Amino acid sequence: MNNNPALTFTDRGIYCAAGDFYIDPWRPVDKALITHGHADHARSGHRSYLATHAALPVMRHRLGEITAQGVSFGETLAIGGALVSFHPAGHVPGSAQIRVEVAGEVWVASGDYKTENDGLTEAFEPQRCHHFITESTFGLPVFHWQPQSAVAADVNRWWSACAAAGKTAFLGAYALGKAQRLMHMLDPEIGPILTHGAVEATNVVLRGQGMDLPDTIPVTPQTDPKAYAGALVLAPPSALGSKWARKFGPQESAFASGWMQLRGVRRRRAGDRGFVISDHADWNGLLDTIKLTEAENIYVTHGYTDIFTRYLNENGWNAQVVPTEFEGETLDTEGIE
Amino acid sequence: MNRFARLFNAIDQSTKTNVKVAALAEYFQTARDEDRMWTMALFSGRRPKRVVTTTKLREWAAEAAEIPLWLFEECYPIVGDLAETIALVLPPADTSNDLSLSHWINALRDLSQVGEEARKEFVLTAWSQLGGTERFVFNKLITGGFRMGVSQKLMTRALARATGKPEAELAHRLMGNWHPDDTTWEALIEAEDASADASRPYPFYLAYALDGSPESLGETAAWRAEWKWDGIRGQLILRDGGHFVWSRGEELMTDRFPELARAVDFLPPGTVLDGELLVWHAASDGPASFNVLQKRIGRKTVPKKLLAEAPVVLHAYDLLEWQGEDIRQTPFATRRRLLEQACRTLPADAPVRLSPQLAFDEWEDLAELRSVARDENAEGLMLKRADSPYLVGRKKGDWWKWKLDPLTIDAVMIYAQAGHGRRANLFTDFTFAVWHGNDLVPFTKAYSGLTDAEFRDITRWVRKNTLQRFGPVRQVTPHHVFEIAFEGIQASPRHKSGVALRFPRMSRWRQDKPLQEANTLDDLNDMLRIYG
Numbered sequence: 001m002n003n004n005p006a007l008t009f010t011d012r013g014i015y016c017a018a019g020d021f022y023i024d025p026w027r028p029v030d031k032a033l034i035t036h037g038h039a040d041h042a043r044s045g046h047r048s049y050l051a052t053h054a055a056l057p058v059m060r061h062r063l064g065e066i067t068a069q070g071v072s073f074g075e076t077l078a079i080g081g082a083l084v085s086f087h088p089a090g091h092v093p094g095s096a097q098i099r100v101e102v103a104g105e106v107w108v109a110s111g112d113y114k115t116e117n118d119g120l121t122e123a124f125e126p127q128r129c130h131h132f133i134t135e136s137t138f139g140l141p142v143f144h145w146q147p148q149s150a151v152a153a154d155v156n157r158w159w160s161a162c163a164a165a166g167k168t169a170f171l172g173a174y175a176l177g178k179a180q181r182l183m184h185m186l187d188p189e190i191g192p193i194l195t196h197g198a199v200e201a202t203n204v205v206l207r208g209q210g211m212d213l214p215d216t217i218p219v220t221p222q223t224d225p226k227a228y229a230g231a232l233v234l235a236p237p238s239a240l241g242s243k244w245a246r247k248f249g250p251q252e253s254a255f256a257s258g259w260m261q262l263r264g265v266r267r268r269r270a271g272d273r274g275f276v277i278s279d280h281a282d283w284n285g286l287l288d289t290i291k292l293t294e295a296e297n298i299y300v301t302h303g304y305t306d307i308f309t310r311y312l313n314e315n316g317w318n319a320q321v322v323p324t325e326f327e328g329e330t331l332d333t334e335g336i337e
Numbered sequence: 338m339n340r341f342a343r344l345f346n347a348i349d350q351s352t353k354t355n356v357k358v359a360a361l362a363e364y365f366q367t368a369r370d371e372d373r374m375w376t377m378a379l380f381s382g383r384r385p386k387r388v389v390t391t392t393k394l395r396e397w398a399a400e401a402a403e404i405p406l407w408l409f410e411e412c413y414p415i416v417g418d419l420a421e422t423i424a425l426v427l428p429p430a431d432t433s434n435d436l437s438l439s440h441w442i443n444a445l446r447d448l449s450q451v452g453e454e455a456r457k458e459f460v461l462t463a464w465s466q467l468g469g470t471e472r473f474v475f476n477k478l479i480t481g482g483f484r485m486g487v488s489q490k491l492m493t494r495a496l497a498r499a500t501g502k503p504e505a506e507l508a509h510r511l512m513g514n515w516h517p518d519d520t521t522w523e524a525l526i527e528a529e530d531a532s533a534d535a536s537r538p539y540p541f542y543l544a545y546a547l548d549g550s551p552e553s554l555g556e557t558a559a560w561r562a563e564w565k566w567d568g569i570r571g572q573l574i575l576r577d578g579g580h581f582v583w584s585r586g587e588e589l590m591t592d593r594f595p596e597l598a599r600a601v602d603f604l605p606p607g608t609v610l611d612g613e614l615l616v617w618h619a620a621s622d623g624p625a626s627f628n629v630l631q632k633r634i635g636r637k638t639v640p641k642k643l644l645a646e647a648p649v650v651l652h653a654y655d656l657l658e659w660q661g662e663d664i665r666q667t668p669f670a671t672r673r674r675l676l677e678q679a680c681r682t683l684p685a686d687a688p689v690r691l692s693p694q695l696a697f698d699e700w701e702d703l704a705e706l707r708s709v710a711r712d713e714n715a716e717g718l719m720l721k722r723a724d725s726p727y728l729v730g731r732k733k734g735d736w737w738k739w740k741l742d743p744l745t746i747d748a749v750m751i752y753a754q755a756g757h758g759r760r761a762n763l764f765t766d767f768t769f770a771v772w773h774g775n776d777l778v779p780f781t782k783a784y785s786g787l788t789d790a791e792f793r794d795i796t797r798w799v800r801k802n803t804l805q806r807f808g809p810v811r812q813v814t815p816h817h818v819f820e821i822a823f824e825g826i827q828a829s830p831r832h833k834s835g836v837a838l839r840f841p842r843m844s845r846w847r848q849d850k851p852l853q854e855a856n857t858l859d860d861l862n863d864m865l866r867i868y869g
Binding site for chain 1: 351353405408409411415418422425429473758759761762763
């Protein structure tokens with residue numbers, strides 16, 4: 001690394017001196033470049049925001065009045081002495097990796113990413129760079145995802161069995177991204193898809209920007225559960241087993257999350273089923289991506305940073321841990337990635 | 338192993354007892370004899386002999402997964418289960434087969450006849466043929482410990498549904514040291530005469546804890562009271578001129594307590610006693626503390642000196658079989674009368690003593706007796722309904738244990754370690770300290786007593802307040818005070834603090850209590866003087 005790296009790690013977040021901006025900062029700054037709309041990446045209180053056109057509607061919905069500028073995927077902006085472009089991260093709709101080039105030195109801050117094309121989110125595009133900042137949420141060799149189609153078959157089989165048994169199927173998933181991805185995987189022939197308010201609010205925003213989502217029926221206080229035999233209800237994990245859910249009578253509940261790979265976590269959630277499906281890269285996804293970037297310097301953030309960094313260093317990379325205040329995806333919040 | 342894996346999934350994926358029972362019953366009805374025998378064996382804690390060390394398993398798994406061993410070792414505590422960690426790191430299976438559960442168990446057993454290279458080849462081949470749950474189950478067959486939410490009670494219920502036999506009878510048939518290699522489904526479950534095995538114990542009847550006062554139990558006249566001893570619950574079986582000693586955990590302990598062999602000199606064959614194994618000191622004519630008994634528990638053979646220092650007697654409090662007849666259905670008062678008769682002629686040095694009944698008229702009399710239980714080295718009282726039969730397992734209503742309130746002390750958490758299985762990744766195992774001047778002296782560990790939500794809170798806190806790591810153990814900032822409840826305290830030169838606690842657990846998280854106000858080593862020593 002030279003003496004004046006294009007990006008540095010500060011107590012406010014990732015900083016670019018040449019362009020005087022921050023990437024996903026966690027304290028208020030003047031200019032914030034945001035990878036995606038999840039709460040620990042897109043925080044409130046910045047003077048101005050820059051994000052992809054596809055990510056902005058959700059951010060506005062969540063953060064209220066913000067001063068924001070949109071950018072297209074692949075469009076290059078000059079900010080001060082830095083060339084900046086946003087590239088699909090495949091994490092949730094609109095999510096981006098942010099590429100920053102200063103005097104020929106290329107950095108990529110990848111935010112959260114997944115490598116499998118889920119058919120809904122802009123597909124991940126690895127970027128060649130010198131310095132790559134990667135997450136490591138599932139950076140252990142015990143995390144290996146099945147292809148989405150296999151998980152979809154499992155989920156639909158479970159839903160069918162619930163419907164056949166006269167039970168409502170409750171599927172817990174994060175309201176932005178995971179819920180819409182699951183909607184996309186569900187077989188609407190089995191029954192109606194009902195949504196919790198938190199999920200539906202995001203659906204409305206995404207439909208508003210032209211995204212093609214299956215039909216859903218929002219659950220309201222007036223909703224008569226009996227009118228929807230064989231339904232599946234998509235809800236945030238916190239709503240499962242709640243009073244709100246209980247009015248549906250006989251039911252089964254399931255979580256959809258990468259953490260469901262671990263039997264201990266699955267059992268602790270005490271839901272009936274756990275489906276292993278994540279919007280983050282698995283072990284091989286992380287390693288394959290790092291190879292494709294051709295970067296020599298790897299900065300490892302939120303997740304199993306120590307272990308993943310040690311592995312990278314033993315295998316020829318120059319890796320280091322970057323401290324972070326992101327905590328959206330640790331086991332503490334298991335199941336609600 | 339497909340079928341067994343499906344059963345495993347059906348049980349593992351549900352939290353509902355009736356779903357588990359239905360899945361098990363269906364399996365017991367339809368599986369082959371050998372497979373259902375092994376299924377019963379696995380779910381009742383019997384397991385194939387271990388043929389591969391876990392050290393080797395780890396090495397081979399890391400090698401097959403093409404990861405360094407240290408990385409495997411890092412994954413293990415996060416997953417919280419060795420069999421599962423191995424199943425997860427390995428590449429997907431490249432072929433498949435449908436060999437039965439008992440096929441795999443027999444093949445594993447035969448490995449003891451071959452050398453290490455052949456064992457390794459067998460295991461690696463199995464891993465490449467088994468995917469998902471099957472691979473996990475296969476690993477569990479090697480590492481042992483099928484703890485998966487199937488209690489003996491639940492299994493017995495499923496068996497009853499599958500066979501149409503009463504649960505209590507099946508519970509009895511499943512007692513003792515049967516093994517799939519030595520018996521058959523027919524002999525164990527179906528045969529008319531279930532008493533063929535002279536060593537077979539009866540299922541223990543277990544009491545519920547009484548919360549509050551016994552007034553709710555009604556008239557005192559209907560009840561009998563005894564000391565609740567702090568020893569090992571045991572069953573002494575005298576049949577065919579021989580004797581057998583069983584623990585409540587269904588462990589055959591005959592050889593550990595050789596002094597009980599003399600019981601055959603004083604009691605007739607066809608006698609089964611339920612009672613408490615205690616170290617009895619003739620000089621004080623009273624039981625020694627559990628600490629003394631502990632010296633005996635771990636020893637399969639007992640040196641003469643220890644036998645003299647810590648002689649064990651059975652304190653009999655119930656008679657289950659008399660003159661070869663199962664009398665569990667006769668009322669407790671009658672069984673007790675027979676027991677007293679049987680014990681009347683016992684000499685003072687016999688290894689069996691009659692556990693006394695306590696006289697009382699009013700519940701207040703009992704409350705008074707309970708308050709001095711510690712002086713008797715008892716941990717409270719047992720209340721038994723005079724007309725109660727001897728039931729199977731833990732049943733509410735006829736038997737109650739009215740234990741002493743535990744001793745408590747406020748202590749500071751200084752180390753934390755993650756749990757296993759269901760508690761993987763949660764910090765649940767803590768070390769606690771008391772003040773000694775300005776130092777914190779560790780004196781006990783505790784694992785239980787908090788809710789899942791509290792464990793989650795403390796886990797989050799531990800992650801942020803780790804000072805140092807020693808392998809899986811984290812030293813944390815001294816900050817949180819917990820009330821530790823325990824049943825007894827003993828001097829212990831092996832512990833830095835000089836004391837050892839019995840059954841320590843966290844009774845309260847004292848978020849209201851500042852660090853400086855935790856108890857001191859002097860407080861602990863005062864308790865040792867009073868209760869030790």
